[in-house]
Amino acid sequence: MDIKKSEFTISSATVSQCPKDTKPEFAFIGRSNVGKSSLINMLCNHKGLAKTSATPGKTLLINHFIINNDWYLVDLPGYGFAKRSKTVQKKLDQMITSYILQRQQLVNTFVLIDIRHDPMKIDTDFINWLGESSVPFSIIFTKADKLGPVRAKQNAAKWMNSLKEQWEELPPYFITSSEKKLGRDEVLDYVGNILNE
């Protein structure tokens, strides 16, 4: 899959505000600061397309980006950001949940995990919820440049192994770095295969 064109379409606070057309979309979700927006920019080779920040809590709406005039990448706010007020985080969680459960155009959700961290309950809870809700998803490990290639592979394998306790069948996973443009072809080929199905 080659990305020739990527443009911002719309920011939405509710599912009903999202684009009305029926083009397929791929969403990016994960804890605040895990690198969702950076990954979208890396995949599109388009600096500044999605807004990024060193401070967690940058993305606050559902952001649609139209790719090759044909399908969407969707940037979502992070879950589980402790420094936000409970009321604000609850609102964001509701926005994310209803988008994932109601959006019929959503063909795959990428769950992003910081490759340096051991499995955290908030991530495994979210993944288990996706599985129980029969939402198609895959896993993207981010910030692989922060570890050596061997450690990165080991950590990813350890993470996936921990999911085995809950699930017989594991989703596909990818090791990426937005900094070093690692994993771009793998993720885009995966997207291309789903679009061609």
Ligand code: GTP
């Ligand atoms: P929220 O929108 O706040 O939920 O965060 P996000 O998940 O969209 O993260 P964002 O892309 O804004 O990146 C957060 C921070 O991590 C920024 O300082 C990025 O520069 C940094 N970052 C993202 N990806 C990578 C990566 O692959 N390697 C390294 N070293 N830093 C990264």
Ligand code: MG
């Ligand atoms: Mg973001």
